[in-house]
Amino acid sequence: MKHVTTTVIEVFNKRFYDLLKHVEGRDVVDIGAGVGDSTVYFALRGARRVIAVEPARECYDELVENVKLNSVEGRVIALNEYACKHTLAELTGKYGINEGVLKVDCEGCEYEVIAEAPIEALEKFKEAVIEYHESPRPLVEKLAEADFKVTTMPPWTVINNKPVGIIHAER
Secondary structure (H helix, E strand, O other): OOOOHHHHHHHHHHHHHHHHOOOOOEEEEEOOOOOOHHHHHHHHHOOOOOEEEEEOOOHHHHHHOOOOOOOOOHEEEOOOOOOOOHHHHHHHOOOOOEEEEEEEEOOOOOHHHOOOOHHEEEEEEEEEEEEEOOOOHHHHHHHHOOOOOEOOOOOOOOOOOEEEEEEEEEO
């Protein structure tokens, strides 16, 4: 990676995404890809393809650079876009995602991306890991409605006086 950041340490040293069991050979949608740490991690774990969505131009540019540094550019589609309630439906349709893996770490946009997403879009994923900021309840309810078995992990930190934790969902 071009720079060692807190998120690089979380992904590669603390292995935040090791709990995902179904990455190898699947499409991974990475909402909030940042500088590409998780994107590169999923590609190195054998993802068939990683669709990385990152709105911040500076992070996106470094994501593209990190993808090249790790020689995984043939399996990564990097998008410099904001995620919204339509994002999952658009990505699953455009890229033909079925039984994919979803990672969401977008500093609060998870409520719109997940809680307001159409059930049909969520049903295109076999597994998901989502970082929540505040209450996981609306996310858990939406994932359960889409027939996921959901596990909510206790908050591991606090940002802006809001608890931050992880949700793991699997079919």
